[in-house]
Amino acid sequence: MQDVIIIGCGIVGAAAAFELAKYQVRVTVLEKENDVANGTTKANSAILHAGYDPLPGSLMARLNVRGVALAKKLCQKLDVPYRACGSLVLAFSPEECATLETLKARGEANGVPGLEILSGEEVRRREPNLSEKVLAALYAPTAAICSPWEYCLALAETAVRNGAELHLETEVTGIEKAGGLWLVHTNRGDFSARYLINAAGVCADAVHDMAAPHEFSIRPSRGEYYLLDKAEGRRVGCTVFQCPNQDGKGVLVSPTVHGNLIVGPNACPVVGEDTSTTAEGLAFVREKALKSVPSVAFGQSIRNFAGVRAHAAETSDFILQEKDGFVDAAGICSPGLSAAPAIAEYLVELLKNAGLTLEEKPDFFCQRRRVRFKELSPAQRAELVQENPAYGRVICRCETVTEGEILDALHGPIPPRSVDAVKRRVNAGMGRCQGGFCGPRVVEILARELGLWPEQIQQDKNGTWLLCGETKGGSAYV
Amino acid sequence: MFDLIVIGGGPAGLAAACSAWDKGLRKILIVERDQELGGILNQCIHSGFGLQYFKEELSGPEYAARFVELVSHTGVEVRLDTMVLDITPEREVHMVGKTTGYRVEQARAIVLAMGCRERTRGAIAIPGTRPAGVFTAGATQRYVNVEGYLPGKRVVILGSGDIGLIMARRMTLEGAKVLACVEVMPYSSGLNRNIVQCLQDFDIPLYLSHTVTDIRGKDRVEQVVVSQVGPDRQPIPGTEMVFDCDTLLLSVGLLPENELTQQAGIAIDPRTRGAIVYENMETSMPGVFACGNVCHVHDLVDYVTAESQRAGAAAAEYVLSGEETPGRVIEVKNGPGVTYTVPQHIRPQRLDKGCGIFFRVNRICGDSEIVVTSGETQIAKFKREHLAPGEMEQIHLPRVLLDKAGDALTVSIREV
Numbered sequence: 001m002q003d004v005i006i007i008g009c010g011i012v013g014a015a016a017a018f019e020l021a022k023y024q025v026r027v028t029v030l031e032k033e034n035d036v037a038n039g040t041t042k043a044n045s046a047i048l049h050a051g052y053d054p055l056p057g058s059l060m061a062r063l064n065v066r067g068v069a070l071a072k073k074l075c076q077k078l079d080v081p082y083r084a085c086g087s088l089v090l091a092f093s094p095e096e097c098a099t100l101e102t103l104k105a106r107g108e109a110n111g112v113p114g115l116e117i118l119s120g121e122e123v124r125r126r127e128p129n130l131s132e133k134v135l136a137a138l139y140a141p142t143a144a145i146c147s148p149w150e151y152c153l154a155l156a157e158t159a160v161r162n163g164a165e166l167h168l169e170t171e172v173t174g175i176e177k178a179g180g181l182w183l184v185h186t187n188r189g190d191f192s193a194r195y196l197i198n199a200a201g202v203c204a205d206a207v208h209d210m211a212a213p214h215e216f217s218i219r220p221s222r223g224e225y226y227l228l229d230k231a232e233g234r235r236v237g238c239t240v241f242q243c244p245n246q247d248g249k250g251v252l253v254s255p256t257v258h259g260n261l262i263v264g265p266n267a268c269p270v271v272g273e274d275t276s277t278t279a280e281g282l283a284f285v286r287e288k289a290l291k292s293v294p295s296v297a298f299g300q301s302i303r304n305f306a307g308v309r310a311h312a313a314e315t316s317d318f319i320l321q322e323k324d325g326f327v328d329a330a331g332i333c334s335p336g337l338s339a340a341p342a343i344a345e346y347l348v349e350l351l352k353n354a355g356l357t358l359e360e361k362p363d364f365f366c367q368r369r370r371v372r373f374k375e376l377s378p379a380q381r382a383e384l385v386q387e388n389p390a391y392g393r394v395i396c397r398c399e400t401v402t403e404g405e406i407l408d409a410l411h412g413p414i415p416p417r418s419v420d421a422v423k424r425r426v427n428a429g430m431g432r433c434q435g436g437f438c439g440p441r442v443v444e445i446l447a448r449e450l451g452l453w454p455e456q457i458q459q460d461k462n463g464t465w466l467l468c469g470e471t472k473g474g475s476a477y478v
Numbered sequence: 479m480f481d482l483i484v485i486g487g488g489p490a491g492l493a494a495a496c497s498a499w500d501k502g503l504r505k506i507l508i509v510e511r512d513q514e515l516g517g518i519l520n521q522c523i524h525s526g527f528g529l530q531y532f533k534e535e536l537s538g539p540e541y542a543a544r545f546v547e548l549v550s551h552t553g554v555e556v557r558l559d560t561m562v563l564d565i566t567p568e569r570e571v572h573m574v575g576k577t578t579g580y581r582v583e584q585a586r587a588i589v590l591a592m593g594c595r596e597r598t599r600g601a602i603a604i605p606g607t608r609p610a611g612v613f614t615a616g617a618t619q620r621y622v623n624v625e626g627y628l629p630g631k632r633v634v635i636l637g638s639g640d641i642g643l644i645m646a647r648r649m650t651l652e653g654a655k656v657l658a659c660v661e662v663m664p665y666s667s668g669l670n671r672n673i674v675q676c677l678q679d680f681d682i683p684l685y686l687s688h689t690v691t692d693i694r695g696k697d698r699v700e701q702v703v704v705s706q707v708g709p710d711r712q713p714i715p716g717t718e719m720v721f722d723c724d725t726l727l728l729s730v731g732l733l734p735e736n737e738l739t740q741q742a743g744i745a746i747d748p749r750t751r752g753a754i755v756y757e758n759m760e761t762s763m764p765g766v767f768a769c770g771n772v773c774h775v776h777d778l779v780d781y782v783t784a785e786s787q788r789a790g791a792a793a794a795e796y797v798l799s800g801e802e803t804p805g806r807v808i809e810v811k812n813g814p815g816v817t818y819t820v821p822q823h824i825r826p827q828r829l830d831k832g833c834g835i836f837f838r839v840n841r842i843c844g845d846s847e848i849v850v851t852s853g854e855t856q857i858a859k860f861k862r863e864h865l866a867p868g869e870m871e872q873i874h875l876p877r878v879l880l881d882k883a884g885d886a887l888t889v890s891i892r893e894v
Contacts, residue, residue, distance in 0.1 A: 227600070276607040279691065279713075303600035305608065378572060382580035393576040394511065394561040398737075403576075434598040436614045440621055454627055459610035463697030466610055467627040468724075471652050475626040 002028045002165075002193035003356065005184055007172050007207055010041040011337055012329050013199035014152045015344035017159035017166075020351075022366075023358045027164040028191060029156070030184065032171035034462050035421040036414060037152035039201045041337070042424065043275060043307025044223070045252055045262060046148050047239055049335040050087060050140035052107025052115065053249060058317045060335065061110040063346060067339035068142060074341055075146055078154035078368040081257035087143030087239040088123060090292055091136045096243045100138045103244075107140065114141040129235055129293050143239055147257050148337055149424040153414065154368050155340075160413040162364055167191075168417070169462065172200075175210040182211070182325065195325045195351055202273050202310045204319075204330035211326050217313040218330065221248075222274060222306050223265025224281040226289075229300040229432050232261040240292050248309075249334065251288035253296060258399075258430060263289045263296060265307070275306040302432050309333040318343065322350040370426075371408060374400040395445070396438040398431025403445065410449045417450070419443060420460035443467075447477070480555075481505040481797045482790075483571050483585035485562045485738065488517020489779045490770025490786040491591035492545035497790030498589075499552040503797055506554045507583065509573050511561040515549070516542030517593055518616070519779065521623045524644055526671070530780035541779060565742040569765060587765045587793040590739055590753065591786065594771040596641075597731040604636075606693030609700070615641040615729040619648070628652050630725025634702050635659045636690045638666035638673070640777070642729025647676035649727075656682045657721050660704050662689040662711055665842050667731075667868040669777060689713065693726060702726050732775045739768065749818035750774040756807075757824045757833045758792035759785065764801055767793050774820050774836070777870050781836075802828070808883055813851070813890025815839050817867070824880060824887075832876040839865045839891055847892045848873055852883040865891065 004020055006013045009031035020027045033039070048068045054060035075082035091097040100117055107115045116139045123137040124130050130137075160166055167188065174185040175196070184191045200207040205218045228235075239254035248267050256262050264285045268278075282304060289296055312319055312331030319330040320343065327350050329343060336343070352358055373381065373391055384404075385392040391404035409416055409425035416422045419429065419442050428442055429435030435442070443466060447454045454477065455467040481503040484491045487510030495508050514520065519527070522538030529535055532544070549556070560575030569588055574580045596614040613621075613629055619641065621627045631654050635642045638661040646656045659677055664687045666673055677684050685704060691713045692703035706717035734752040745754045745762035752773040753761040759769050769789035770782040808824040819837040826833075843865040850858040850873070860873050873889070 226603075277603075277605045279605045282603055282605060298603075299601075301600050301603055302598065304603050304605070378580065378582065381574060385574060385576075385580045389576045389579075392574050392579060393559065394563075394574065397511070397561065400563065402574075433595045434600055436596050436598060436617045439617055440625060444625070454625065461697060464610035465698055467621065467629050468631055469628055471622055471626045471628050473626055476624060477626075 001181065002026045002191065004195045004197060004351065005030060005182065005191055005193040006197045006199055007184070008199040008201055009036040009152070009156055009166065010039050010199065010201050011037070011148065011152045011340045012332050012343055013197070014155040014159065015340040016197050016199060016329070016347050017164045018155040019341070019344035019348050021159040021162035021164050022361060022364050024361055025356065025358065027159065028193065029159070029164060029166045030170045030172060030186060030191065031166065031168050034169050034417045034458070035424070036156045036166070037149040037424060038461065039273065040307055040310060041152045042149045043305050044148060044334070044337060045254065045265065046145055046256055047087070047252070047254060048144040048146055048338045050107065050143040051110050051112045051335070051338070052103045052138070052140060053244060053335070054110065056106060056109035059320055060317050060339065063318065063339035063342035064335040065111050067335070067342035068144065070341040071146065071338065072144065075151065077366055078158060079370055080151045080154045081147040082144060083257050084142070084144045085238045085255060086139060086141045087241060088127065089138040089241045089243060090130070090134045091243060092133055092291070093135070097136050099243045100136055103138055112140060112142060115139070127236055127238065127240065129295050130240070131292060131294050145239065145254060145257050153425065157413040158366060158368060162361065166414060172207060172210070175207070177324070195327065195354065195356055197327045197329060197347055199329045201332070202308055204310060204328065208328055208330065212323065216315070216319055216330060219311050219313045220270050220272065220274070220308040221311050221333070222268045222270040222308050224277045224285055224306040225262060225264030225304065226282070226285060226298065226301050227303040227305065228261040228263065228296070228298070229302050230259045232297055232300045233259040235261050235296055236293060242288065242292060251285055251292070253289050253293045258427065260302070261296070270308060273308055275308060277304045277306050302434060320346055320350065322354050325354055327351065371405055373402045373405060395441050396428035396431065398433050398437070399427045401426050401428040401438070406442065406445055407449070416446070418458040418460050418464070419446065419466070422446065479505070480507045480583055480585045482507070482587045482589065482793050483583060484508045484589045484591055485571070486510065486517065486591035486593060486772070487512070487515040487556065488591060488593050488770065489519055489542065489545065489782050490593065490772070491517070491589065492542070492549055493783045493786035494589040494591055494767070494769055494790030494793065495554050496545065496548045496552065497787040498794040499554055501791050501794030501798070503794045504553060508549070508554060508556045509560050509562050509571070510556065510558050513559050515546045515556065515558070521619050522644070523623050524648070527779050530778060531783050562738060565738055567743060567763065586797045587767070589789055589793050590761070590766065590768040590772050591770050592735045592738065592772045594732040594734045594775055596728070597733060599728060602730055604690050604693055607695055609693070609695040609698050611695070611699035611724050612693065612726045612728065615639070615645045615727045618645055618727055622648055622652060628654060630654060632657060632723040633725045633727060634690070634704070634721050634723050635727045635729060637661065637729035637731070638668045638684060639729040639731065640668045640672050642727060643668045643672040643676040645727055645729070646682050647680060650680050650682070656680070657723055658683050658685055658704065660685045660688045660690060662687070662707055665866065669868065690726065691718065699724050699726055732771065734772045734775065736772060739772070742766070747818065747822055749812070750820060754822045755820060757821050757829060759789035759821070760792060760796070765796050774818065777868065781870065807885070808880060809886045810835060811886055811888045812837065813888040815841070815843070815891025816889050819889055826877060826880040829877045829880065832874055833880065834872055834874050835889060836870055836872050837889055838867055838870055840867060842866050843891055843893050845894050847894055849890050849892050850875065851888045851890070852886065857883055
């Protein structure tokens, strides 16, 4: 029996597990996929928003501003790539200039520090590649960028190191209340706990409906993106937005913490977790981005992807509520990534009010470091390779990722089970050749270390098989 | 201190190292990131290599083995499983390897021979889902020929580059069903012999002026949609064909692998995406040479060998005779019908007899003239019966002509 079961290990589930792991509470996280961060968390703009968008007084406003402040410290402690790059909202018309004033006032009401409206000339001096047609811009110094999947992984790993249990490939099929406890049925048996947290993202309505009467519906909204080569990574220095409209925050152009340029998203209602891209969607994104930054070289594209926002139909705010020990964390669309650690604090507060005893763990261990070979000096590299020759074998040539780093991940608290899980941990395959070179080598390492045959290794989720069998000549590994 | 460090132990690097040894250099190092020499040739187990250079038909590994053998009879040092991470303008080469450790080696001259990589799905923005089963043709070739695994059983191939064509045959021989080869251009970019031997001989249809417009499948590829494209290369609605398949292979172009080159500050030609080179394959950084597919993508390894031998010899000359005082430089430009030229710069005073110019055309041409002009003056003309973008062309300009030319030459195509 557990004190708390968290359903879903995206950024919200991981942050909740992390927050609870600070206390003497037995926590289990159930995740249906074979890795953490495998839904909305891995496919979004990777922006930590300053907090001028949400309406003052909303949960979103409060938790966004607190969340980004917490993120800054957390990312540092947990070795998560983070850069305070600041953001700009561009205005192209007098009406949009008025919108900037509204956003600024909203931001100030929300407690966002340092907001400033810049003239077109001033903003082009800071960002020379912006369009000549920009009349003014709202500058927010506290906006930042991060690696969302490593953020989620770092929180989940820290929770696991501090005693939380994580069950991957464990899909919730039913929930009932029995003898004062919540009983959770899954494809891997039953789990029970006094409290449940529903952090199931796009499936949060379905999970809620298993435990309680229907109350809200998630209306997934898909956003499509371009990721561009590092050659384009300095096209802009800060995250560049356009004025928000009914479809959300509009198409942005932003550097990423990995040195690439990200462009997107559009907004398109979809059914379920439909993350396909479309010719129309990508064309829309391209056109809008060129309005802000006319020189973006789309010929340098290395990947397209799409993510699904978990909008609630009934409210534009987050749904954070508790009843009978069942806690919903639903409708976590943007700025969910920004707000995550503050959402987690809020959820724990809800549990406390519902009777969960919170005694701090004296030995809570909140630190995480990993080797990033690429970022080391020649002297550090030499020393490292001498200590452990596995750091001398470069597996991913685009991102300079070594076998040693992949082995570290395989021996970490949440070992990767697929090629993409390796990518999310060490960046192998994230570069311009998109795993064309390192893919077969990562498969070989995974097979060797996990004691599997290469044809058992998956690209990503279960079912994403890579190899269907041996050739007539047979495997080279026999 | 090495006289010469060669980065890459594929056909380009091997030929350059041998040639530099023959010219008298004795302290030569080849750095190769794989566990054996030979580069991509090791996974090219089909035949057709060496017809030009050896006048016999060899497989890729056989072709490589001839040069590996030559190198083994020299004193050239080879470091395998070692990756070069950085080249400085002072010609220090940073490298790391599992057994060789992290080292910084000083070189008098450097030959860049890192080859090229494949374009991916992201580069051409194919819409659809992102299931497993979309591979580049080269990665598939590695799985099948080196690792001994088949990545799928029902296959559509996008792009009719040579690797795609070769893999159409290879997958068929391994028991997979290759449903179609799809090419966005109205002509194939592969060699004609490969179209005949790899597609026609196996009844694999080639759809010219077609492209993949949708990929379907949640976890693994289940279908791809192929549409005809108009002269603007945009899909024509209503022409969709759906193929039930589990694999999409991409053979949509090769890109010279020039990250090290760019980091070092060497000038790159946006047309070739390789270093800008002089007549002797020297780059904008004195003492640094580039050859093979890192410089521009070749059709035949035989041409890579010839070019790399020139680069190796020039590197040796650089080390043995020192840097020459700069003289006159002729810029070579591409005119109508030509997409790039190599070399981009010629120093006529450094030539004995003349200079070969390699280039590609931008469309299929019948009876044509290759015209070389200097300003308004036509200085040379070469006749060809057939020109195609998939086939690298070569002309030779004698020194006497170059001496008379101005500071810029233009190579263009005139159909007659």
